[in-house]
């Protein structure tokens with residue numbers, strides 16, 4: 001047996017290594033050296049206990065702090081969702097107002113002949129009708145897709 005390991009002069013070395021020992025950051029050789037010394041030195045055992053207690057306290061203190069961070073992240077996400085909803089609303093209502101205003105201007109314009117107004121109306125009516133029918137088909141396909149996935 002190596003009696004030197006139990007010598008008091010190793011207490012300083014062990015003291016420096018203890019934090020790493022608790023965290024499991026030491027090499028196998030260092031870890032064995034610390035363990036061997038701890039087996040017989042009550043002073044270093046007490047230091048180990050206090051380090052472990054300190055680390056436990058830090059864990060307990062930092063845990064609620066992490067929860068708070070997660071809560072903040074969720075709240076930020078919620079406000080960004082609201083922001084997105086508002087942005088979509090603003091964008092769509094802006095476009096709608098533009099269209100309504102343009103249509104209104106177009107129809108009250110007395111310099112435009114009636115047949116031109118009629119043909120433009122038909123073209124737009126056709127475009128919107130086609131768009132809506134395609135959209136309807138897409139939605140129906142998606143609906144049946146959902147049921148097709150259900151295996152009986």
Ligand SMILES: [Zn+2]
Nearest residue numbers: 011041043044
């Ligand atoms: Zn010691």
